[in-house]
Amino acid sequence: MESSKSEIVEEFLFFHVFKDGRLEFRIPQSTETVPPSEDPITGVRSKDVVVSPDVSARIFLPKIPSSNTKLPLLFYIHGGGFCIQSPFSTQYHNYVQNLAAGANIIAVSVDYGLFPKRPIPACYEDSWAALQWVASHAHGGGPDPWLNDHADLARVFIGGDSAGGNISHTLASRVGSIGLPGVRVVGAILVHPFFGGTDDDRMWLYMCPTNKGLTDPRMKPAAEDLERLGCERVLVFVAEKDHLVDVGKAYVEELKKSGWKGTVEIVENKERQHCFHLHDPQDEQAIAIQKRIVSFIHQP
Template identity: 60%
Template sequence: MESPSTEIAHKFAMFRVYKDGRIEKFIPTHKIPPSTDPTTGVQSKDVIISTEPNISARLFLPKIHDPTRKLPVLFYVHGGGFCIESAFSPGYHNHLVTLAAEANVIAVSIEYGLFPDHPIPACYEDSWAGLKWMAAHAEGNGPDPWLNDHADFSKVYIAGDSAGANIGHTMAVRVGSMGLPGVKVVGLVLVHAYFGGDEKDDAMWLYMCPTNKGSEDPRIKPPAEDLAILGCEKVLMFMAEKDKFVRVGEWYCDELKKSGWKGSLEIIKHLGENHVFHLFNSDCENALHLVQKFASFINQA
């Protein structure tokens, strides 16, 4: 057998591409099963949304104290540069457990297709399919009893971090342009969002998306017309001072204000912190503050 090529054709932050077409990711993705958290009582389980393509999600249900009270819904999109990480990763599982408990929300954490097995735009299409699957429970007759019995679809929030924040933005644009019957998306939470601007990261995104429209592709550089129709009433933007994406986060906020969008924008910047610090150091003061602000944003009247 012919040995694999060792010549590198492309090298990006998350993976390298060899001249024979092989792709080697630098960071493995670990997954853990759903469980009941002994400290908070938050339960989790995995559901299948579609088999062709293969789309699933992890659902998180906080401890129910009053069965007659419906709870807000959080649709969460994990980060990972569109090519690594998972809704089932330990960091994201634990983060969603914490959010579900702190905000008292039902969370749907989407497991979307990753490059290279699923090149972009699979991540956007899979997430949209997941959002529509969630919305199918609005009349109380969807496939999942947790959502049927406990979800308040007049209080839906879309959120994500890094690449997931980018995807979450696109979901809010689609809600604004196409609607989501039976659902009211109240807010959008963007944590350390990627919206282009870094030449190397942009080159990686363009490589992962064979049908791209160049560096001005609206999915990585949202135009004013997309920002103006965001399908939510309010946006919470988290930034970290030492994050290389902090400048594009500031750009996004400035463009959103100028776009004509009628909602309210809240910006929180954590000083001295780097990209997705809350996933790597979840017990630090700023990570706890991030979760508290996230929860209060959801529970504001």
């Protein structure tokens, strides 16, 4: 009995699995959260909304010049290996708040289900439910007044980092496949995205009991999903010292070959690690990432 409690049978980047089925996280699971607020520096206001019993989100609204101002909307999906983090953590609250201020956009940061409490595919289904909730405001009759009054749903962007980059692709593909009435998804922003092709694949497969193996299109994008991506532009960031750098580059090349009619750009940050922009927002290249995202959103 004692050996079953201490013997590790699976070892992944984010957690160990013991013989008795117990998990032990190797990456700290920060429980620190910050409440929604009005930021005294940027003037960005935030609030939390309930999408469904399992899904919530944090909305960020920048200063607006008039009551009828309409702004682009960024639907943001946080990273964390499908098992940690949330829109309410200090790191992601500050990051998305700064994006909302810098780009002068409304941002909706989704809180999706995490493994092990809610195994994959909860992250995809929850994010899709939240995106549909955003779409329910297309004609000004949705449940949230900020979105009814100020969101221009003809200028929607889907974006995220790491696991969130993976989920962003899946959502954009679903939009292209089945549509999202009342919404025009202009672009997708993938920062250091996770896709199949590294040892991390084993962890994703473990977290998704209903997986289809190494070719599961949610993990490794299929050519047909790339071809029908439901947006006009894609921006991909990779970092030179990130173990996912080749994965991100391969995604761009496969997208170009897929027959998709949109445009894709890739930006590589030299001498930088995975998601460095979150850990050190004042890094010169982190600032450059934010500026590039702003220009991408406001590109004519």
